[in-house]
Amino acid sequence: MLYRTSTLLVATSILVVIALSSLVMPNQAQAIPAFARKYDVQCTACHTAPPVLNTFGQRFLENGYQLPGTEDGGTTGKKKLGDVTLDDVGKYLAFRLVGNAVRSWSFTQQNPAGTDTGVAQNKTELTFPENFTLFAGGTVMKNVGFMVELGHDVEGGGAEVERGFVSFNNLGAQDLAHVRIGKFDPSAFYSVVTIRQQLNEVKESLSSGCNTAYTPCSFNRVGLAPSAFATKFYGLYDRGGTPLSPFASSLYNSGGEIGLDVHGRPFGKAWLYQVGVVNGANEPFGDSNKGKDLYAMLRYDYAQSDYFSATLSGFVYHGNSNAKVQTQEDVNWHRYGVSGRATYQMLDLYAAYAVDRINHVPSGVSGAFDATATGLTIGADAYVTNETLLSLRYDNLDAGGILEQRKSATFIGLQAKQYLRTNVAIFVRNDVNVRKSEGGEAAARNLRNAFFAGIDIIF
Amino acid sequence: MRCQNLVCGLVLLLALGTSTVVQATKPEDTAATRAQGQVLFERTCLFCHGATGQGDGPAGWFLGRYASPRPRNFTAGSFKFRSTPSGDLPTDQDLFRTITKGIPGYMPSFASLSEAARWQIVAYVKSFYPGFRTETPVPLPLVGAPTPQLAESLDRGRALYTSFECHTCHGTEGRGDGPVTQAGELKDASGLQIQAADLTRPSSFKNGASLPDLVRTLLTGLDGTPMPSYAARLSDRETDAWDLAQYLRALSAESVP
Numbered sequence: 184m185l186y187r188t189s190t191l192l193v194a195t196s197i198l199v200v201i202a203l204s205s206l207v208m209p210n211q212a213q214a215i216p217a218f219a220r221k222y223d224v225q226c227t228a229c230h231t232a233p234p235v236l237n238t239f240g241q242r243f244l245e246n247g248y249q250l251p252g253t254e255d256g257g258t259t260g261k262k263k264l265g266d267v268t269l270d271d272v273g274k275y276l277a278f279r280l281v282g283n284a285v286r287s288w289s290f291t292q293q294n295p296a297g298t299d300t301g302v303a304q305n306k307t308e309l310t311f312p313e314n315f316t317l318f319a320g321g322t323v324m325k326n327v328g329f330m331v332e333l334g335h336d337v338e339g340g341g342a343e344v345e346r347g348f349v350s351f352n353n354l355g356a357q358d359l360a361h362v363r364i365g366k367f368d369p370s371a372f373y374s375v376v377t378i379r380q381q382l383n384e385v386k387e388s389l390s391s392g393c394n395t396a397y398t399p400c401s402f403n404r405v406g407l408a409p410s411a412f413a414t415k416f417y418g419l420y421d422r423g424g425t426p427l428s429p430f431a432s433s434l435y436n437s438g439g440e441i442g443l444d445v446h447g448r449p450f451g452k453a454w455l456y457q458v459g460v461v462n463g464a465n466e467p468f469g470d471s472n473k474g475k476d477l478y479a480m481l482r483y484d485y486a487q488s489d490y491f492s493a494t495l496s497g498f499v500y501h502g503n504s505n506a507k508v509q510t511q512e513d514v515n516w517h518r519y520g521v522s523g524r525a526t527y528q529m530l531d532l533y534a535a536y537a538v539d540r541i542n543h544v545p546s547g548v549s550g551a552f553d554a555t556a557t558g559l560t561i562g563a564d565a566y567v568t569n570e571t572l573l574s575l576r577y578d579n580l581d582a583g584g585i586l587e588q589r590k591s592a593t594f595i596g597l598q599a600k601q602y603l604r605t606n607v608a609i610f611v612r613n614d615v616n617v618r619k620s621e622g623g624e625a626a627a628r629n630l631r632n633a634f635f636a637g638i639d640i641i642f
Numbered sequence: 643m644r645c646q647n648l649v650c651g652l653v654l655l656l657a658l659g660t661s662t663v664v665q666a667t668k669p670e671d672t673a674a675t676r677a678q679g680q681v682l683f684e685r686t687c688l689f690c691h692g693a694t695g696q697g698d699g700p701a702g703w704f705l706g707r708y709a710s711p712r713p714r715n716f717t718a719g720s721f722k723f724r725s726t727p728s729g730d731l732p733t734d735q736d737l738f739r740t741i742t743k744g745i746p747g748y749m750p751s752f753a754s755l756s757e758a759a760r761w762q763i764v765a766y767v768k769s770f771y772p773g774f775r776t777e778t779p780v781p782l783p784l785v786g787a788p789t790p791q792l793a794e795s796l797d798r799g800r801a802l803y804t805s806f807e808c809h810t811c812h813g814t815e816g817r818g819d820g821p822v823t824q825a826g827e828l829k830d831a832s833g834l835q836i837q838a839a840d841l842t843r844p845s846s847f848k849n850g851a852s853l854p855d856l857v858r859t860l861l862t863g864l865d866g867t868p869m870p871s872y873a874a875r876l877s878d879r880e881t882d883a884w885d886l887a888q889y890l891r892a893l894s895a896e897s898v899p
Contacts, residue, residue, distance in 0.1 A: 222750035227704040237701040239689035252685030255754030357685075452684065488692035492700030528703045569708045 216277035216606070216641050217320060218248065221260040221270065226605055226641070231531050232564060232572050233641055234279075234379045238486045238526075245372060245446065245455070247328035247352035247361055248321055254353060256322030268324065275319045281383060282313030282337070283637035288404065291631050295624035297401035299390050303629060311637065313337050314383070316345070326352040330367075336386075346439045358448040366441045369434075369478060370412070372457050374496040374522040375535040377412050377436045381564050381574040382596045382612060384408040385633070387430050387626075396424025397509055399585075402626035405592055406430030407614050407633065410580035411520065411535035415556035418548070418585030419516070420507045427506065429582055429589075434518045435478050435500040436537070442475070455482040457498075463505035474503030493525040509585070510547030517542065529566040535559075539583065548585070556583030572600040572608075582627075592627035593617035600639070608639045668734065669758060671765045679766025682759055686752065687767075691716065695770035705748055710829075710836035710867075713749075716770035720831065722864045723849050725781035728871035731771070733779045737764045745848045782861050782873060786880030788853050791888050795881070799889025802882060806872060816841030816893040831866040838868075842894045856887035 216233075219226050226233050229240030236244060242251035249256045261268040287307040294303050314337065320330035327349065334345040348365025370377045387406035392398060397420055412432040419427045432438055442461030448454060457480040480498035485491075502516040522535035541554040562576035576596045582589040598612035612635040619631045669675050684693070692699040695716035702713040714721065723740050724732040741760050744751035752760065768774040789795045803809065811828060813819040818840035822828060830836045844851035849859045860883055863871030876883045 223744065223746050224750050225705070225747055227707070228701075228748065228750070231704055237689075237704050238699075239701040242689065250686065250750055250752065250754065251689065252682060253752065253754045258754050259751070486689065486700040488694055488696060488698045488700075490698050490700065490703040526700065529707065566707055 216279075217274055217318075218243075218277075221274040221321065222250070231526060232381065232566070232600075235381065235531065235564065236376075236379060238484075238492050241372070245361060245448075246358075247326065247350040248330070249326070249328070249352065252357075254325050254357075256328060256352075257325030260321075270321050275321050277318055277320075277642060279316045279318075279639070279641045280312055280314075281316075281637070281639040282311045283385075283635040284309065284311040285634070285636040286310050286385075287634040288630065289632040289634075291619060291622070291629050292624060295626075295629050297390060297624070298403045298626070302388060302390075302403040303626070310337070313637070323349075326354075328352060344439075356449075360445050360447045360449075363444040363446075364442075366439045367444060368438050369440055369442075369444060369459055369461065369500075370436045372446055372455060372482065373435070373480060373498065373520075373535075374482060374494040374524040375409075375411070375533045375560070377409070377432045378438050380409060380576075381572070381600070382407075382562075382576050382598050384432070385614075385635070387428050389426070389428070393426050396420070397507075397511055399509065399588065400426040401588070405626045405630055407594060407596065408432060408578075409436075409535065409560040409576070410558035410578040410592070411522070411537045411560040412436030413558050413580055415537075415539045415558055415580060415582055416516075416541070416584035417582060417588040417590075418509055418552065419514075420509070420511075422507060424507070424511070429580070429584065430592075434476070434502065434505075434516070434539075435480070435498055435520065436518075440476075453484050455484065456480070457482075463502060476503055476505050477501045490528045491526065493523070495521070495523045497521045506541075508545055508548045508552065510545055512545035512547055514541045514545065515543065516540075531564040533563070534561045541583075551586050553583040553586060553589060557581045570602040572602070574598040574600065590623070590625040590627040591618070606641045609637070610639060611636045667757065668738075668761050669765075671768070675762050675765045676769050678759075679762035679764070679769075682755070682763050683766050686755075687763065690749070695767065706834065708834070710832075710834040711748060712832065712834065716767050719771045719773050720866045722866055724779075724862050724865070725858055726779045726862065727782055727873065728863045728865055731773055731777055731779045733781055734761075734764055734768075736779075737767060743850065746846050747848070782858075784854070784857055784861070784883075785877065786882075786884055789881050789884040789888060791892065795885045795888050796892055798882070798885040799887070799892075802886045803889055806875065806886075811838035811868065812841050813838075816890070828868050830868075836867060841890055844891065844894050851891075853884065853887050853891065856890055857883045860886060 229236060229243055231237045239251065257268060260270050260274050285307060289305050290303050294300055315335045316332055318330065318332040322328045329349045331347040332345045333342055335342040344366060346366055346368060348363045348367040350361060350363045352361045354360040354362060368378050385407040388403040390401045390403055393400035406428060408430050414427045414429050414431050414433045417429050421427055440461040442459055444459035446455060446457040459478050460475045463476045478498060478500040480496060482494055482496040485493045498520050500518040504513040504515060506514050506516045508514060517540045518537055520535060520537035524533040536559050539556045544552050544554050559579045564572060564574045566572050579593045580591055582591045594614050594616055596612060596614040598610055600608045600610040602608045614633040616631050618628060621628055688699055689701040690699040690713040691697055692702065697713040697715035699713060706712055719731060721732045724736050726732060738760055741763055742751060742753050809820055810822045811820045818838040820838060823838045826835055828836045828838060839847060849855055849864065860876060861871060861873045863869050
């Protein structure tokens, strides 16, 4: 009881300080990100609530960072220097600083078997700033866009190019084909987009035994991310032998894969197609994959009037030697998914379901490996006032993989976000383990509750 | 004197021509033009204004959420940005100007569309309201000519700002923080709370921030908002509107074209 009271006191104090410091910021400090600056509009022209896009924002993204129905990449916001037209730097650059000022973990047992001593225990951490993203994006010229996102994860350490690609748009005819080349998020046009979530992904904590290639890996703490997008399998490794987290977004729902992607609307404004080829699960530059992974997605949009829109999507992702098992044998890891989203005024409802399947389980693990796993994510975001956004998400992961290790997980997360300004929000969030009563020492059961309080700044 | 007025009028016309939008070659308002406009509208405008032009597009709610503004309802026949008297429909050129320039903060400029495309959209937007078929909107004549930003002009403008009680909404220093605004009493025609413009930030003026833009806004008002037309009160002296516009400009250090 004393522990909970002190946690709440610390969290409340920090939020009050953040709120007050934001309120006394001078008006001139208020700003909006790059595209909003470029087009002189507020964030909500394209977003329901950043980073989630509304229908106008989706079409802007599809069109390679050009206004829907236009090819304005060569003119809007540009300055002419000789035969080159350039955006002002301020219209290219933006950053997002999002992080939990406080993270409070509550476990059923102290340091259960498999965890590192002193890691899995009830504790409150001060972690701000947790994640920092710098991005540069826009258009080079008419129908040529680009985006580079450099992310720094304080917990994971180091910085990396999370996404970096060039897009060639309106090839052949308007909306016939848009091509992206580079490291991109394949699910950018799916009904529920991996990197556009109100409840941010919280990474798992691996035990120190996971540092050796192809060794069994246990968790100090599970990750909190949309289950439909997750890897779902215990005991999978990338081609370098590094374990793949069952909770990390992957394949079609990866935050960044290297490859080539084509999308368009040649069958009318209601239908969007997408096909692509990528290196595969967590493949770095210098692909060591034996083959390439292929995917295709089809989406139906209803967007007419009454402040209402709805989309339905389905995809097939075909992996080709895109992961390994503990015996270092290749597997073909596939995913099939459906998702839907509906917005009506202040309410944004979404759901995604995915089935992951590994064909031809290698003989080395045969009999000890479940080749099928599923993930379900259902959520809702709702503005209850002009400045207050409530978000709810349910995640159920029916895990596959090594039978001895796998443990399914079900979490419900609730978040309240208060916008102090257009671009500054504070939030509190609580995730509850629905399966905690099932007991056991596995991380998916041991974590009982997680509380977060943080800040989200987009500039 | 008449000759002087004629010269001033010509100068004014030139200023308006350069400060707003170059008159484009306007296609005939035919069924074919409207059909082409519909295709463009459904690619670019539908998301906010809705398929039936009622301002209820799938993305429209998020602009102001529980407050003003919402996208324009073209079927209601009430338009904010006009050169015509309050309550009248806008001219084609008014609609063309809004599409071309956009609305700072809320609607991007669609100047990247060809002029022909923008005129086609104008033709289609007009088809949402039957009144456009029967009425011929006429712009308000702008009297007088821009006054230089001299102390006397600013003094007269300041006096008008006070006598017209602009400060009750826009505040004494023009920061949009007048007592009526602070009390949350400003509402638009649909009952949504609305903020008075911060006159110290002319780059955010929705109807333009050049001197002719300001005079036009003062004369026509912004229909559907609490901003009334001051045409009747500004018709006494030819320089009044320009003096007040100069004073509004002087409230900010921002450079305005």
